[in-house]
Amino acid sequence: MSERLRVGVIGAGRWSKTAHLPGFHRSPLCDLVAICDLDESLARGASERFDIPDVTTDAREILSRDDIDVVDVVTRGDHQELVFATLEAGKHCLVEKPVCHDYRDVWRAHELARSRGLKTKVGLTFRYAPAVMYMFDLIRQGFIGQPFIFNGYEQNSQWLDPDNPMDKRIHKQKPRGEPEWGTDLSREGITVSSLEGYGAPTIDIGLECVGSDLKEVVGRLANMVPFRRRTNLDTERERINIDDADMFMAEAENGALFSLQSSYVTVGNYPGIEARIFGSDGAIQVRLVEEFGVIQTIHTATPDAVEFVPREIPAEYFPPGFTEDDHWGTAFYGNLVQNFCEEIIAGGDTNQGDFAQSARVQEIINAAALSHRERRWVDLPLGDDIDGGQQSPY
Numbered sequence: 001m002s003e004r005l006r007v008g009v010i011g012a013g014r015w016s017k018t019a020h021l022p023g024f025h026r027s028p029l030c031d032l033v034a035i036c037d038l039d040e041s042l043a044r045g046a047s048e049r050f051d052i053p054d055v056t057t058d059a060r061e062i063l064s065r066d067d068i069d070v071v072d073v074v075t076r077g078d079h080q081e082l083v084f085a086t087l088e089a090g091k092h093c094l095v096e097k098p099v100c101h102d103y104r105d106v107w108r109a110h111e112l113a114r115s116r117g118l119k120t121k122v123g124l125t126f127r128y129a130p131a132v133m134y135m136f137d138l139i140r141q142g143f144i145g146q147p148f149i150f151n152g153y154e155q156n157s158q159w160l161d162p163d164n165p166m167d168k169r170i171h172k173q174k175p176r177g178e179p180e181w182g183t184d185l186s187r188e189g190i191t192v193s194s195l196e197g198y199g200a201p202t203i204d205i206g207l208e209c210v211g212s213d214l215k216e217v218v219g220r221l222a223n224m225v226p227f228r229r230r231t232n233l234d235t236e237r238e239r240i241n242i243d244d245a246d247m248f249m250a251e252a253e254n255g256a257l258f259s260l261q262s263s264y265v266t267v268g269n270y271p272g273i274e275a276r277i278f279g280s281d282g283a284i285q286v287r288l289v290e291e292f293g294v295i296q297t298i299h300t301a302t303p304d305a306v307e308f309v310p311r312e313i314p315a316e317y318f319p320p321g322f323t324e325d326d327h328w329g330t331a332f333y334g335n336l337v338q339n340f341c342e343e344i345i346a347g348g349d350t351n352q353g354d355f356a357q358s359a360r361v362q363e364i365i366n367a368a369a370l371s372h373r374e375r376r377w378v379d380l381p382l383g384d385d386i387d388g389g390q391q392s393p394y
């Protein structure tokens with residue numbers, strides 16, 4: 001394939017405008033040809049801002065077009081139906097996490113894509129941060145030697161304020177017929193939220209850092225802020241039993257130890273990610289926490305120079321059109337989009353951060369939730385033993 005890819009985007013909300021649309025708009029490898037949102041004014045606004053010729057409120061119009069190669073799903077809530085419809089329509093698919101709540105459904109989507117020769121990509125945004133891409137290359141070049149310990153954190157204070165509605169969709173009327181997530185007040189009944197919404201990208205980074213699958217997980221989900229507004233239409237707070245803080249530890253098949261902590265009630269700024277990998281020959285620490293205009297840092301240490309020193313991130317890790325003023329979402333997604341376009345155009349098997357990787361991450365999330373519910377270590381792979389419980393629409 002030599003011509004530019006033609007892209008249709010479903011969802012013109014906040015994240016689409018901050019991350020996805022700027023990425024496709026700046027990439028020299030593709031053209032944005034259609035934008036869809038249930039809210040027509042949002043789709044029209046995005047069309048004007050990003051020079052997108054066609055506007056629709058019906059996703060089927062995008063899926064049925066023969067001249068669209070790539071469909072990007074940036075809606076909120078469940079993505080599963082649009083993901084399967086995109087693949088059935090024969091389009092390469094980018095989707096926000098989670099692809100599906102049950103890791104087995106993510107594998108099904110992966111198999112469907114593979115059987116049709118389609119590439120997939122998931123919004124595992126932070127593996128495309130220049131600092132993280134640089135860290136992965138240092139690890140590939142042997143900087144850390146044998147991996148011993150990974151610590152991952154993804155946390156900020158997005159929902160510390162109990163009046164910030166837990167369901168971030170903008171409802172014009174109260175949603176009906178959805179599972180009443182957060183209403184089971186038992187310890188076991190806690191709804192998975194932060195672990196899936198926040199933990200996923202850092203689990204992804206951790207798997208790459210240790211270079212191995214996990215074989216055992218033990219974890220705990222907790223609810224620190226018990227009373228919250230459920231949606232934008234609720235004026236009162238109610239008791240919602242939801243995972244707003246969690247921790248798990250795990251052992252990898254290669255013997256490395258792995259820990260993860262995620263929360264959206266921990267004081268600190270976005271995106272709130274820290275990844276630390278310690279090995280026999282060196283250690284690397286990356287911070288993706290926007291502080292005083294700096295969106296990323298990387299520090300390294302070696303056994304003979306144990307004080308961590310900052311490293312400059314080489315220019316080759318920055319996306320097309322990057323400017324120092326870019327929001328972190330724009331900067332990191334620029335690399336994600338460019339990488340996806342390159343993978344599609346190149347053909348072949350290379351496909352980082354795809355549905356297979358997302359299924360590995362989702363399986364760990366399902367396992368940590370099961371460990372919490374049953375108060376035990378959980379072996380991986382999970383098989384059919386999952387019962388991850390309810391998930392919030394975050």
Ligand SMILES: NC(=O)c1ccc[n+]([C@@H]2O[C@H](COP(=O)([O-])OP(=O)(O)OC[C@H]3O[C@@H](n4cnc5c(N)ncnc54)[C@H](O)[C@@H]3O)[C@@H](O)[C@H]2O)c1
Binds near residue numbers: 012016037038059
């Ligand atoms: N990867 C990341 O770092 C990251 C960061 C922020 C948000 N996200 C994810 O991005 C997704 C979108 O978040 P957001 O903040 O933009 O939400 P949002 O509510 O602002 O926007 C979603 C838009 O999708 C539209 N929509 C929903 N269903 C649709 C359908 N069937 N057809 C057409 N349009 C439809 C809605 O009208 C809305 O405008 C969520 O899944 C969120 O978790 C990921």
